[in-house]
Amino acid sequence: MSLKLEDHIRQVLTQIEADGLYKRERNITSPQSGSITIAAAGGDRRVVNLCANNYLGLADHPDIIAAAKQGLDAFGFGMASVRFICGTQTLHRELEQTIARYLGKDDAILFAACFDANGGVFEPLLEAEDAIISDSLNHASIIDGVRLCKAKRFRFTNGDMNELEDRLKEADQAGSRFKLIVTDGVFSMDGYIANLPAICELAERYNALVMVDDCHATGHLGEAGRGTPTLTGVGQKVDILTGTLGKSLGGAMGGYVAASQPIIDLLRQRARPYLFSNSLAPAVAAGSIKAIEIAEQADDRRTTLAAHTKRFREGMQAAGFELLQGETPIIPVMLHEARLAQDMARALDERGVFVAGFFFPVVPKGKARIRTQMSAALTTQDIDFAIAAFTDAGKSLGII
Ligand SMILES: *Cc1c(COP(=O)(O)O)cnc(C)c1O
DSSP states (O other), rough: OOOHHHEEEEEEHHHHTTTTTOOOOOOOOOOSOOOOOOOOSOOOOEEEEOOHHHHHHHHHHHHHHHHHHHHHHHHHHOOOSSSHHHHHOOOHHHHHHHHHHTOOOEEEEESSSSSHHHHHHHHHHHHHTTTEEEEOOOOHHHHHHHTTTTTTEEEEEEEEEEHHHEEEEEEEHHHHHHHHHHEEEETTTTTEEEEHHHHHHHHTTOOOOEEEEOOOTTSSSSSOOOOHHTTOOOGOOEEEEEEEEESSSSSSOOEEEOOOHHHHHHHHHHOOOHHHHHOHHHHHHHHHHHHHHHHOOOHHHHHHHHHHHHHHHHHHHHHHHBBBOOSEEEEEEEEEHHHHHHHHHHHHHHEEEEOEEOOSSOOTTTOOEEEEEEOTSSHHHHHHHHHHHHHHHHHHOOOO
């Protein structure tokens, strides 16, 4: 039996390869940063990195590494327990309270990843008589979390506020008790920012709650990096925030939900990825507390990040590339065909620029792209080097 399954799997893999959709991982031999080394046949090669979620450049920050080492020494390597049995150290509560204070919420609850936070947040809060109204481009973890919840599901086309209003009306007609609108704060594949003022206005009008997954914003967007609610001026109108410690905030791992006290208290009792999965490692918790302290004060890094974003956008536009418009450090270079995105990624790799091609199933078919991401860890020279490499590679492949 298992041999037959493996034959079938080999066919699937061959098809993925034939469709140009096969993803290969490259091995990095340095810490994560703006300039990294990757393992290559003739020895390590140094490349400019344009594909990390390391927006503030904190992934190799010496103060965060020192804090993580202190956490390791004072609190040990691992907890070998879920939180409610014997896996809660003062460190975990300190991190939760740091997140809550940073985001202006009563409390926060940690998960092993934001994938788990989104996977676990809906099911305890909403039941069959409730409704979730979700943006069509929301992250895979939100889609999975919504599937695990018994509430009725409604979907609106990305950013379409008329459709959102229609769905709210439909949810009311279906007799929904509670309604929750859920959106990414920044849509990771396109770099678009959610229209939170309109969403919050509709939420008020239709008596719905708002949840924002701010993974691609917290730390680098908005006042003090507090994310899209401050960036768009809706402040505390967002009821539930989810986010990650694996991007701007040091880039290690871990996710959280931040919200009012009753919501967090119920998640602690009922959220399945919280109840049935191990506690965050002490070193990660200690380093993440320091990362949030640094992020809150990091206007210099946010200014550098914004300057890089502007410089790269303008340079790439001048070179003739098709970019998706936007203001975030996510700058997608549209190539449409998966194979071309892969060829371009390879050509850039040869020219010393590390990027990732994105194609189906991560983005829709025909919308393949290279998603570049700016980082405060990059230098102005790195940006200019990258634009020159894109231009040269683009010409050699007949893209520009
Ligand atoms: C990265 C990301 C996640 C997953 O976060 P992890 O902590 O890496 O699991 C969830 N939602 C969005 C929008 C993301 O960009």
